[in-house]
Amino acid sequence: MRFVLALASLKFTPVGLVLLGIASVAVYKFDHGATPWLALPLFLLAINLIAAVATNGVFRKQMPLLVFHLALIVLVILAAVGRLTYLKGNAEITEGAVFSGLKDVDAGPLHQGRIEDVAFINEGFDIEYMAGPILDRIANRVRWRDASGAERVAEIGHNMPLTLHGYRIYPTSNKGFAPVFAWRPASGNPMLAAVHLPSYPANASGQALAWRPAGAAEELWVMLDIAETLIAEDKPSHLRLPANQKIVLRQGQERTEMQPGDTITLPDGQLEYQGLRTWMGYRFYYDWTIPWMLAACAVGVLSLSWHFWRKFAATPWNRDNA
Structure with a gap:
């Protein structure tokens, strides 16, 4: 359990982001031949996000947030797989x-x-x-x-x-x-x-x-x-x-x-x-992940809209200040 909490830590997120930045620079410097290097940091970020969802009870209590983060996980994994299988x-x-x-x-x-x-x-x-x-x-x-x-x-x-x-x-x-x-x-x-x-x-x-x-x-x-x-x-x-x-x-x-x-x-x-x-x-x-990434994006946008609609619907729009 301690290992999963470590993977879910916000301290682990910058590591994935730094590696993603390094891989992006490598792609820029070495042309598209370095594109598969993007897969590793994307997988690390996906693991970080999966661990965070699994260990944080807030997501289980709020269905829209859970769906949004699951869509985000799928999107990151598809992005990583796409860098390994594209042509x-x-x-x-x-x-x-x-x-x-x-x-x-x-x-x-x-x-x-x-x-x-x-x-x-x-x-x-x-x-x-x-x-x-x-x-x-x-x-x-x-x-x-x-x-x-x-x-x-x-x-x-x-x-x-x-x-x-x-x-x-x-x-x-x-x-x-x-x-x-x-x-x-x-x-x-x-x-x-x-x-x-x-x-x-x-x-x-x-x-x-x-x-x-x-x-x-x-x-x-x-x-x-x-x-x-x-x-x-x-x-x-x-x-x-x-x-x-x-x-x-x-x-x-x-x-x-x-x-x-x-x-x-x-x-x-x-x-x-x-x-x-x-x-x-x-x-x-060739990239078979593109339509699935679009679907994941659509699910993410709809679930986030659902979350904010529920949040603001619970608060009166017009308040009587008299």
Whole structure:
């Protein structure tokens, strides 16, 4: 009993709060990789609160206060569990391609989600800009199969995610152009490859990167030669593919200009430029505790309102001072 009273002591509460502060600083300093560190102080605070409720008879005499503190305990425990089981990640998907995996993954050590079961197709996007240019609206079309196997199509945006297997999937402002190549290596199987050029218009003046086809000995330098204004600065506009989809390839000292349908022969194989598409960046977020935390918050607010209503209802609002 003495041990439980010690856990319920107000002297124990500052210890949990200090540890929570240290963990918060660690998350700030070491990015999201330190997020699970928040779980320990949250569990300690939950234990402190549980012990206080168990040893303080006031809570058992006042039902609204008891319900409020039980909701607070559930909220703190869910917050701790959420830091151990969450996932955040990013992906880039070519127009017409299927999601094939995440990059830049940040997940809790106990995450047991089903990201391998997530499958959808990026069907393209419509992006509108206001004068400036200032991003106004993103509408990304996606296609997937639901739990019954029926094909579904929808538009998602910054505030309208696609939800699959508990993962909320949002399109981002990270998007750009992707030349698509058919690569036929001298030894190996033919394949299609989409080269994701730097994000547009953030890197409008630098639409180039180095790319090495599978099985090739040397890298290729790939550049999209945009000779027109795709996003107007002085009026609303709509992001589109350039009318002239010419690309420039360079390998060593050899420089080649290509239009869709052109083919060149390289020392390691044959490369055909099939055309230009777009790619879209996505943000993935998983945290199963959020709806339960909202429910706990609602219960806490209602029980606290109940407590104060009972308290003030027992006291006359208007007193005769005569």
